[in-house]
Amino acid sequence: MEFCAIESCGKCTPCRIGSTRGVEVIDRILEGLTASATCGCWKSCGDHGAGIAVRAGRHGAVPVQSALKHFREDFRGR
Amino acid sequence: MYAIDYEDCGTPQPVNGAGAVTVEIDGQAVSVLKGPPSCAPRRSPESRCEAVRHRHPQSVRLLPAVSGGDRGRKGYPASCTTTVAAGMKIRTESQKLLQLRRGMIDLYVSDHPLECASCPADGHCELQDMADKVGITASSYARGAMHRPMATDESNPYFAFDPTLCIVCSRCVRAATRCRAPSRLPSRGAASSRSGGEPGPAVPRIRVRLLRRVHRVLSHRALMEQSIIGLGSAERP
Numbered sequence: 001m002e003f004c005a006i007e008s009c010g011k012c013t014p015c016r017i018g019s020t021r022g023v024e025v026i027d028r029i030l031e032g033l034t035a036s037a038t039c040g041c042w043k044s045c046g047d048h049g050a051g052i053a054v055r056a057g058r059h060g061a062v063p064v065q066s067a068l069k070h071f072r073e074d075f076r077g078r
Numbered sequence: 079m080y081a082i083d084y085e086d087c088g089t090p091q092p093v094n095g096a097g098a099v100t101v102e103i104d105g106q107a108v109s110v111l112k113g114p115p116s117c118a119p120r121r122s123p124e125s126r127c128e129a130v131r132h133r134h135p136q137s138v139r140l141l142p143a144v145s146g147g148d149r150g151r152k153g154y155p156a157s158c159t160t161t162v163a164a165g166m167k168i169r170t171e172s173q174k175l176l177q178l179r180r181g182m183i184d185l186y187v188s189d190h191p192l193e194c195a196s197c198p199a200d201g202h203c204e205l206q207d208m209a210d211k212v213g214i215t216a217s218s219y220a221r222g223a224m225h226r227p228m229a230t231d232e233s234n235p236y237f238a239f240d241p242t243l244c245i246v247c248s249r250c251v252r253a254a255t256r257c258r259a260p261s262r263l264p265s266r267g268a269a270s271s272r273s274g275g276e277p278g279p280a281v282p283r284i285r286v287r288l289l290r291r292v293h294r295v296l297s298h299r300a301l302m303e304q305s306i307i308g309l310g311s312a313e314r315p
Contacts, residue, residue, distance in 0.1 A: 013182060024222040
């Protein structure tokens with residue numbers, strides 16, 4: 001996500017702000033804070049990719065969304 | 079901040095459009111010129127659908143839905159990058175769109191100080207209007223990194239530019255581009271970056287005229303007349 005935040009050209013809001021917020025949300029997940037709320041926040045954040053014009057921003061959230069979808073139990077307890 | 083008498087009519091239709099096509103907007107057929115972003119015909123004067131009267135801050139960013147139609151597009155492509163095509167069916171209101179707009183405004187306000195009560199643009203701010211409309215009063219994200227924590231640029235005697243309030247809607251850039259003077263914007267390096275660095279005598283007048291024009295299309299307070307800041311409100315008591 002840090003890569004996406006750096007690569008964002010800043011033209012589309014979901015990518016420009018969303019990638020930065022995405023990094024912060026993941027940091028909080030890794031710190032073990034408010035896992036469920038944070039994951040919900042992430043899902044909301046990732047949903048905005050639909051409106052992004054370029055591929056880098058549109059698909060930046062996909063790996064984390066996939067991890068949340070398929071390995072949800074790994075995020076519990078954090 | 080938009081002017082009190084300003085009515086946002088969206089992206090203007092191109093002068094040299096490539097023929098008219100008919101699209102369906104919220105169930106009503108509307109004839110528009112081919113080529114403009116799909117956010118344009120929503121606000122064309124001849125259209126009578128409810129969506130026309132529906133204000134969107136950052137018309138390029140707020141994801142009016144474009145779905146179905148002959149092109150068989152799926153999902154919610156952004157209206158700013160999707161041009162109209164014959165047979166396209168556009169929906170501007172749905173539960174999913176409300177959800178997407180809420181998320182988008184949530185992101186906007188996470189990077190914008192929410193001090194509306196003390197803001198001179200209070201009551202004339204499209205961002206504020208839209209946040210009220212979708213029910214956002216505070217960002218659900220923890221306060222994180224903000225863009226451009228810079229001091230207010232008050233070098234212009236008539237206008238002040240506060241970069242921390244800018245939501246990068248690009249309206250000022252587009253308005254200035256239409257005037258062929260983007261380099262004179264306060265956020266783009268201003269006239270000092272032009273040849274010689276010292277603006278000629280005509281530049282300030284042009285700049286003020288340009289800024290007034292740009293000022294009218296802005297959706298919030300980032301660029302504001304200093305007189306309004308001095309008054310504290312856009313309306314005289």
